[in-house]
Amino acid sequence: MKHISSSQNPYIKSLVQLQDKAKNRKNSQSFLIEGQREIMLALKGNFKLKTLLYCEELISLQTINEIGARESDTEFIKIDKEVYQKLAYRDTTEGVLAVAESKSNRLEDLKLSKKPLILVAEAPEKPGNIGALLRTADAANIDAVIIVNPKTDIYNPNVIRSSVGCIFTIPVATATTSEAIAYLNSKNIAIYAAILQEAAPYYLQDYNDATAIVVGTEATGLTDEWRIASAQNIIIPMEGVIDSMNVSVAASILLFEAKRQRFLKNSFF
Structure with missing residues (x-):
């Protein structure tokens, strides 16, 4: 399983841009979801998850596996707490984020x-x-x-x-x-x-x-x-x-x- 320990990692920087810029979300046709409840609702709404990023200090791997059970091709990435805090918007965090595919909304x-x-x-x-x-x-x-x-x-x-x-x-x-x-x-x-x-x-x-x-x-x-x-x-x-x-x-x-x-x-x- 992939592990990212630095907030300066190029992929993490790209996710920060995904959070901050509508242009990046539009161009990549993807967006970031924070929190277990929101991710589960996205799955219920048939949104496809590309990646699950989790911090083991804040959430268990068992819970992450349960969240991602429906998405067989989702990539799992373990991240350190410093990296998670770089990406997380909320003060009270659950330790999990997901990169999801946007829908057409037509x-x-x-x-x-x-x-x-x-x-x-x-x-x-x-x-x-x-x-x-x-x-x-x-x-x-x-x-x-x-x-x-x-x-x-x-x-x-x-x-x-x-x-x-x-x-x-x-x-x-x-x-x-x-x-x-x-x-x-x-x-x-x-x-x-x-x-x-x-x-x-x-x-x-x-x-x-x-x-x-x-x-x-x-x-x-x-x-x-x-x-x-x-x-x-x-x-x-x-x-x-x-x-x-x-x-x-x-x-x-x-x-x-x-x-x-x-x-x-x-x-x-």
Whole structure:
């Protein structure tokens, strides 16, 4: 089994670049995952692991073998604690990292149910917001998340960390605004855009059929393309002093209203 003891090792330096630079992730079609839970979720989501790196001072070889049992062609590399700390983002570490292959994240690869519920987020910038949106999507167990005009690549380590691995549990696609609208229209999925203009309270709408809930950033909201394409623009009535809320909070309110309606319909019909 290969053993790397120096943080100056060229391969370790390349992994640091993989962590830090979206260009390197794109060019190599790979990214780094830190932590046992996240790696197990990636495996559950059918991500292919190229390499498992582990520090025996922090995790046992038996546990590593259990993690990698499903991946017969995964390379195992033992690394010293100094090397692990060079790569690890978290203060509390579990002693294991993985290099995984990226997925295509194309719209046409999404597998949807008969009446899907989809979250669309336009131009999210902060990895923390993307991660929170993915956690919300996982909690609501929706069909898919479409990230439109992303400002941060979805395999950014801060997205993976803030999503607590939910990037692997929910189908995710990336697209331009026009591509996403054309895709939703082609699937006869009704668009409900969270936007102020020509909007009605969100709780007055019916989300029982195929539905896409579309949210924008707190700072700029959604572009006019969504206002025009929307079956109905929706708002969350605000009764306080401020007139906006965090995008992940807004998405939670809207998605769980859709889930509530679907639960009630399935319970009584």
